[in-house]
Structures are given as structure tokens and as C-alpha cells.
Amino acid sequence: MADRDDVLARLGRLEDERAVLRTLHRYCHAIDYGVESEWVDCFTSEGVFDTRYAAGQGMESARYSGRGELAAFIAQHPRAPKTKHKHVIAVPLIDLSGDRADASSYFELLLADDADRRIFAFGRYLDRLERCADGIWRFSLRIAEIESAGTDFPGR
Numbered sequence: 187m188a189d190r191d192d193v194l195a196r197l198g199r200l201e202d203e204r205a206v207l208r209t210l211h212r213y214c215h216a217i218d219y220g221v222e223s224e225w226v227d228c229f230t231s232e233g234v235f236d237t238r239y240a241a242g243q244g245m246e247s248a249r250y251s252g253r254g255e256l257a258a259f260i261a262q263h264p265r266a267p268k269t270k271h272k273h274v275i276a277v278p279l280i281d282l283s284g285d286r287a288d289a290s291s292y293f294e295l296l297l298a299d300d301a302d303r304r305i306f307a308f309g310r311y312l313d314r315l316e317r318c319a320d321g322i323w324r325f326s327l328r329i330a331e332i333e334s335a336g337t338d339f340p341g342r
Contacts, residue, residue: 202323203280206287206315209323214273220265226256229325230316235259236329240309243335270298275311285317293330307335 209228216225229235232252239245250259264271278291290312297306314327 199282202282202287202317205317205321206280206282206289206323207278209315209325210275210278210289210291210311210313213325213328214275217260217263218266218272220260220263222257222260225260226253227322227324229253229256229328230318233325234327235325236327237332238329239332239335243332245332245335271306272296287313287315287317287323289313289315295335297336304336307332309333309335 213225213228215221216228233256235250235256236247237249238247250256273293273295275291275293278289280287280289290310292310293308294305295307297304309330309332312327312329312331313325315323316326317323
């Protein structure tokens with residue numbers, strides 16, 4: 187019986203990790219294609235999205251707290267088909283603790299316009315997620331540490 191319980195516990199952790207990954211991926215799809223309600227739903231009701239640019243980037247860091255500010259942010263964010271970009275995450279590390287998770291992953295923002303295709307920005311995400319009452323994992327905090335970025339983002 188102990189072996190069965192151990193297997194069930196490990197299976198539960200794997201399912202939780204996959205569900206956290208789904209939120210990380212859902213965020214990227216929603217922001218790239220302007221699915222505003224889906225993007226906002228990646229966050230808890232009091233969730234925070236914090237962008238932090240490295241010194242010398244020429245961009246202002248910003249913080250958006252709660253569903254209202256998050257909705258205002260995504261409403262003005264450039265999207266397809268006017269602006270073609272992809273948020274790509276890589277090498278996610280996820281630490282689970284009950285109904286909370288901490289994750290870090292690298293990201294790059296790929297950008298295509300009429301003149302060019304390039305990596306526009308890269309850095310890492312530092313995330314804190316919570317399993318909500320509906321069983322969905324959502325960001326309570328997402329920090330985008332932007333290590334390098336251009337300043338000529340189309341549509342802004």
C-alpha cells in the first residue's frame with residue numbers, strides 16, 4: 187500500500203507540474219494573439235505583473251496589480267495581425283509546495299515586421315503561482331526581468 191501511495195503522490199506532483207507549465211504556455215499564446223480575457227485569466231484576482239528592465243535599456247519598468255490594471259495593460263499591447271511577435275519560454279524550473287509553486291524560465295521575444303525578423307528582447311520570468319479554487323494554477327506574481335531589449339517595438 188505504501189508503494190501505491192508513493193506512486194499516487196508522485197503522479198499528483200507530475201500533474202501539478204504539467205498544470206503549471208500549461209499556465210506558462212497559455213500566457214504566451216494569449217499575449218501573442220491578443221486574447222485579452224485569456225491573458226488576464228492567467229493571473230489571480232490580485233495578481234501582479236512586474237516588468238524590470240536592466241540598466242541602460244532605455245525602457246521604463248512597470249508594475250500592474252489586479253485584474254483592472256492587467257486588463258488595461260493587455261488592451262493596449264500590440265498583437266497579431268498588426269504586430270507579429272512570439273513570447274517563447276525555455277528551460278522552466280518549477281518548485282511545488284502544496285497549492286503554491288515557484289517557477290523560473292528564460293524567455294525571448296521574437297518580432298517580425300515588414301523590414302526585419304529578430305530577437306527583440308530576452309531575459310527570464312520569475313513566477314509565483316497558486317492553485318485556485320477551480321483547480322487552475324494562476325500567477326500571483328510574474329516578474330519579467332528583461333536583460334536586453336530594443337526600443338522600437340512596432341505598434342507602441
